[in-house]
Amino acid sequence: MKRTRIDRIFDPALIGSEVSVMGWVRTRRGNKHVQFVALNDGSTIRNIQIVFDMSRFTDDQLKLVTTGSSIHVTGQLVESQGKGQTCEIQADTLEVFGTADPETYPLQKKGHTLEFLREKAHLRPRTNTFGAVLRIRSALAFAIHKFFQERGFFYLNTPLITASDCEGAGAMFQVTTLDIDNPPRTEDGKVDYSADFFGKPTALTVSGQLEGELGATALGAIYTFGPTFRAENSNTPRHLSEFWMVEPEVAFFDISDNMDLAEDFVKYCIGYALQNCKDDIDFLAQMYDKDLPERLRFVIDNDFVRLSYTEGIEILKASGKKFEFPVDWGTDLQSEHERYLVEEHFKKPVILTDYPKDIKAFYMKLNDDNRTVRAMDVLFPTIGEIIGGSEREADYDKLLKRIEELDIPMKDMWWYLDTRRFGTVPHAGFGLGFERLVLFVTGMTNIRDVIPFPRTPNNAEF
Ligand code: 4AD
Ligand code: MG
Helix, strand or coil, X not given: CCCCCHHXXXXXXXXXXXXXXXXXXXXXXXXXXXXXXXXXXXXXXXXXXXXXXXXXXXXXXXHCCCCCCEEEEEEEXXXXXXXXXXXXXXXXXEEEEECCCCCCCCCCCCCCCHHHHHCCCCCHHHCHHHHHHHHHHHHHHHHHHHHHHHCCCEECXXXXXXXXXXXXXXXXXXXXXXXXXXXXXXXXXXXXXXXXXXXXXXXXXCCCHHHHHHHHHHHCEEEEEEEEECCCCCCCCCCCCEEEEEEEEEECCCHXXXXXXXXXXHHHHHHHHHHHCHHHHHHHHHHXXXXXXXXHHHHHHCCCEEEEHXXXXXXXXXXXXXXXXXXXXXXXXXXXXXXXXXXXXXXXXXXXXXXXXXXXXXXXXXXXXXXXXXXXXXXXXXXXXXXXXXXXXXXXXXXHHHHHHCCCCHHHCHHHHHHHHCCCCXXXXXXXXXXXXXXXXXXXXXXXXXXXXXXXXXXXXX
């Protein structure tokens, strides 16, 4: 079907030409002489106004044109008389694809709360807010590929079904074809996974990193970008059970190279969105958060502060602030601590490094002090942790020792250890939570509102 996309219609060169538009009706108003319809086709936050001269259309025709209905209009694009739009369409023909009964269409009225719209996740992409968020999300995904491809990184697809728990947190969704009501059992009464589909227990991956390291130690520099799954029962505005992660992994890279890459990378993505999603960002700013464009620019224009976990703990202790979770060397930072450092103390994004080994995953490179590892977390205003990464332990014996200390089953890890047995190299990488980036760029405050169909505990309806 030949149509003019509404995002391309505001081109002054088109004035006077015949156009054909298709989309969903946002509003209709007017009188018995003239009717005005605001039409949106999802290509832009902007609606095109269509003017129906009622001497050429019947009331019965226009009656079907209600909020949410889908129509096809042809007519001439003319300069607009009214305020707020540069051009409008003088309708010649009208075809109604589908009606939307005003009595039952859930988005009949404007101004629904985000909570209400979460219950209508199947239709919310048709609202201004979710249209804007989803277009920004798409642009950010493109920016991610563009950033890495332009720098010679190869896109590596890592498996979603896996037998290893990369982060060691034990929060995995099991994948099985066994009859869970009546699984086969071994003589000692345990479930017999040798009879399962893969001949062993498997789960959905929490990270593509381990396989990413295999790629990096062959191709030099890779990135993954795919869904990851975590069965933690975290009902917070920053956690999803299914989220998308971007994981670059680079050979011949140390932690300071890794920090430079992470900082360049997020700045690039935010800059790309500012340049390419102006209308949508301006709309979200106007609706929800006036400071949004300024906050985005601020992150791009300033160097991130880099300091160690130990220094961070000292600042938090000296702050005199009452935190819900006490601060002590050796405990993991909560988002209230991360946000204090970023929003109140430094007023800039922060990269914290060299965390205690006991609160980080087994694969991180051990420092000479024997108690901290070369971890790096990038902390952002309003978000807290947006990136987690590290230099990796490249020494076979040290890595093996760590695997044994943590009781990680060797049968799951032999292939990973082979990277250190054969041609091991210094290497590093990180993981960016894609939805946390989208949260930051859109100024939304709940992660459920930046992914089309959120998966959270007790929620997999749509
Ligand atoms: O810090 P995490 O757990 O690190 C890893 O998974 C490493 N394997 C990454 C690597 O070095 N290649 O997760 C990385 C990022 C976090 O900083 C956060 O932004 C996001 O993933 N994240 C989540 N986002 C949404 N919902 C969740 N439940 C998340 N858990 C982590
Ligand atoms: Mg982390």
